[in-house]
Amino acid sequence: MQVESQSIYAVLVTLITVLGSASAFRYYEKKAIRKERDEDFIRHDCKDRISKLEVLLQESAREKDEMRATILRLTEQVSALAVKVEFLQRENSELYRTLKSKED
Numbered sequence: 001m002q003v004e005s006q007s008i009y010a011v012l013v014t015l016i017t018v019l020g021s022a023s024a025f026r027y028y029e030k031k032a033i034r035k036e037r038d039e040d041f042i043r044h045d046c047k048d049r050i051s052k053l054e055v056l057l058q059e060s061a062r063e064k065d066e067m068r069a070t071i072l073r074l075t076e077q078v079s080a081l082a083v084k085v086e087f088l089q090r091e092n093s094e095l096y097r098t099l100k101s102k103e104d
Helices: 002-103
Strands: none
Touching: none
């Protein structure tokens, strides 16, 4: 009887070990698959973000070049206006002096 009890216990322990191992294997397998999915998600998310940032960087570079051209054009116009103002001020002073001398 004792040999039969030991055999039954051995079979039960073996059965529990096998079932536990299979469950553990399935658990770790699912965990590995989940981890791989998470890594793929992160990888794709990073690729998408990098693509968007590259587009934004290109747009910023284009806008910067446009602004630089606008600033140069405006600087040129301001210089031209400064010359005109200076000329008009001199002409105005001369006219004022001429008018003043005729009144005297």
